[in-house]
Amino acid sequence: MSMVGVPAGRMADFARRAARALLGLPALLAATLRAWAEQPYDWQLGMQPAATPVRDHIDALHNELVVIITLITLFVMGLLLYVIVRFNAKRHPAPSRATHNTLLEVVWTMVPVLILVFIAVPSFKLLYFESANAHPQMTVKITGHQWYWSYEYPDQGDFSFDSNMLSDAQDQKDDKPRLLGVDNPMVVPVGTVVRVLVTSTDVIHSWFVPSAGVQEYAVPGRVNEAWFKFERPGVYYGQCNQICGINHPFMPIEVRAVSAADFAKWTADAKKRYSSNDDGMLKLAADASR
Numbered sequence: 001m002s003m004v005g006v007p008a009g010r011m012a013d014f015a016r017r018a019a020r021a022l023l024g025l026p027a028l029l030a031a032t033l034r035a036w037a038e039q040p041y042d043w044q045l046g047m048q049p050a051a052t053p054v055r056d057h058i059d060a061l062h063n064e065l066v067v068i069i070t071l072i073t074l075f076v077m078g079l080l081l082y083v084i085v086r087f088n089a090k091r092h093p094a095p096s097r098a099t100h101n102t103l104l105e106v107v108w109t110m111v112p113v114l115i116l117v118f119i120a121v122p123s124f125k126l127l128y129f130e131s132a133n134a135h136p137q138m139t140v141k142i143t144g145h146q147w148y149w150s151y152e153y154p155d156q157g158d159f160s161f162d163s164n165m166l167s168d169a170q171d172q173k174d175d176k177p178r179l180l181g182v183d184n185p186m187v188v189p190v191g192t193v194v195r196v197l198v199t200s201t202d203v204i205h206s207w208f209v210p211s212a213g214v215q216e217y218a219v220p221g222r223v224n225e226a227w228f229k230f231e232r233p234g235v236y237y238g239q240c241n242q243i244c245g246i247n248h249p250f251m252p253i254e255v256r257a258v259s260a261a262d263f264a265k266w267t268a269d270a271k272k273r274y275s276s277n278d279d280g281m282l283k284l285a286a287d288a289s290r
């Protein structure tokens, strides 16, 4: 059998090609996901893949909540449909005048309370898990400024540097995603518990790297703590996600998780490059004179 005007041979050929394309789809998808793993991509569904234990836990809680939410939604929808069908004016012309039912009221108060308690247990566990790690292996201090980030490495020789967004032209040259690439990325060793201390010099910013599961407010005059341990090497992008002024969307975050050897190499180089770093002061002066 063939479609009108299409020879059977070509139909078979088309079916074969379609089957091949379908079989190849999972591999293609996996490759795409890998290539775009640590940043948003067009038509993305769901969240960026987890890269740290904290994000693994966040995903686990999220998946658990999706099940609970789905069951509740289906239950309420079922009740609504039942009422609409069974008790509409046509089938049920004389409505009940009952206003109280003690048993029903106790049940519909207690059941939601129990559900919330059931959710609160893993939720509080996660809060404590992500708030601080008792055994950090190194510390990086992160400071938000209008509108860039700066990073300090007290354990590796106390150097610091500023991290500014790249221009579109530079992003293209360096093959970095637009509005996410920076000139000096934060570099950390993979498999290491990194404590980050987050603060700000001007207004409230927020250091947010989705794949790390870290979103920490940067508040002037206050130091907030978070931690991460990247499980695999990669480049992880994030952004300030606290509306902090006109250039709020232009203070991206780029974290590079590298091997211990590469980190040692980078540290040695960074110590030389950033030791007499007064970029920050120059930038502040430039901002003030504007």
Ligand SMILES: [Cu+2]
Pocket: 144, 145, 204, 205, 206, 240, 241, 242, 243, 244, 248, 251
């Ligand atoms: Cu900001």
